[in-house]
Amino acid sequence: MKSILVTGANGFLGKDLCGVLSSHQYQVTAITRSPGPISSSSGVKFYSIADLKSSGDWHELLKDIDTIVHTAATVHIPKNKEKELGNSFNSVNVDATNDLAQCAAVAGVKRFIFISSIKVNGEQTECSIPFTHLDTPRPQGLYAESKYLAEQKLKHICEKSGMELVILRPPLIYGKNVKANLLQLIKAIDSNLPLPFGRTENKRSLIAKENFIDLIETCIWHPKAAGQIFLASDDYDISTTDLIKLLSIGLKSSPILFSPNKRFLKASLALFSKKDLYSRLYDNLQVDISHTKRTLDWTPPFSCADMLKYTAQYWRNQNNR
Template identity: 40%
Template sequence: MSISIWRYIENSGVPMPDTQHVLVTGANGFVGSRLMEGLSAVPAYTVAGAVRRLTGESADGIQRHAVGDLGAQTDWRPALAGTDVVVHTAARAHVMADAVTDPLAEYRRVNVDGTRALARQAAAQGVRRFVFISSIGVNGNINIAPFRSTDLPAPADAYAISKYEAEQALKQIAAQTGMEVVIVRPPLVYGPNAPGNFGKLMEWVRRGVPLPLGAVNNRRSLVALDNLVDLIATCIAHPAAANEVFLVSDGEDLSTTDLLRRVGNAMGRPARLIPVPPSLLEVAAAMLGKREVARRLLGSLQVDISKTRDVLGWEPPVSVDEGLRRAVAPLTAGGQPSGG
């Protein structure tokens, strides 16, 4: 996997950076594990990971630190020793069937209090830059015009509220300490072994399940896992990234119908889509208590990445079709698209 910041350094004529020690939190997660893999291949970086608990020796040889559950009392100091840059991917993410009595309080405990504790300890240990993986949900959960990083935040659910409050805490700490903070707000991230609804959709297409999504004309921005990792790597080192907020996507917006068709193409099998009017799907979803699922499948959510392009000189290195091919590879025989 190529890393844009290395291409940027090589092509710009600026001096090669000294070795930077990068700590990735959530190192065993969907984004964190891929980021660790990508950064470890860049000569300018030494990489370590932070995880809740160790599960045995890592096959990649990268050091991991067990920090326990995330919250205000988490002691990050052993993991932070010698660190130049922190990339904070660990979070309490969307829980579709939440069993806790106060979901917002639980999101705040992990995503706000935990982030604040990490940032304060990082600044005290002399960390130069803190890259925070937030969420496009800070902007809102549906739009008519594409979101921009300068738009007034409008988080609409507990997860997004907690991410917004974490961003505000980080900006305050940056102002107090001088530690640089970079905020990245991704939309839905897809890739190999993707969790959540996207993983379910891929599996349904693979199994040939008929889906009533053949007439959805929405527009949604997505980001391939490798594109997100590439941007994060750029934000680690690019001088212009300091104290900025960046949106990220593949640069091509898709309808749900087109997305499923292209997932099928990547698998080498047609997606079985039934053209049901979205209005009927919305009514059915409301009756079944699935309004949130319907919003994600039927609504539009686009992001404008022009600031990311202009400030960082960044372009998504992976196309949508290539990103989907990589995403479906674990579901197809031998990692290759299967027929039938």
């Protein structure tokens, strides 16, 4: 029985990951920075650490741990607060990751699984050529740059110590209790607002939380995972138009879609500092996971269509009682 330590255990990914690993008979130590009451799960030991850089707290917690799954990260900071809070990307995503890995190496942890981001590869793909694990990284923005820098520091630590490193780069992760842009899209569809996505022809890779958790668990035990960078997705690319249609099925709604002048829309969003939103909704971001599937003999167990409908249905059941 492997002993697993999961950081970010109260987060969107970490909470469900802890539950799944515990149900599969792993011994799970769950770490959260959240003060106050902590979610409980049968067979999971929860600990609250206010500062992930507090190496003194790690000595006992890392004792007898086989594998760390490091999901904790600073992801979203409002554009108008990047100057004020931008250093938290490096503080949490780089420095805290580095300190945890140093302590893990000293404690004899065998494997460190780092949840990075496809944004390390770049913001979008061109000419229907998907990202691969062999691409030269082209991170853009503070978040992506911090994830890439963390990857480099982890490689250095693991090369010196012999601790096995596994890097996972997922695109947008969706599922129950989804947050950020996809949540806003679900709310917009549910409100029956007209949406400017009538005939989008873009292709974007996503990954269901359940598929990503299955991949993480595979990386915990699979001997060929060591030393690898794995890209992740549902292995199915989807346009924004089809994404909305699938979410609408889960919401039991009929979306009102129209096709705007894209140049005008792009210019309008740029005026309100929302240029990145246009890219996420209209540009391509395709991920090639053939290396992941081949190396690990793994395929996503759940279909993208089913899980998108489930995501929207779960939100509807929670908010329209």
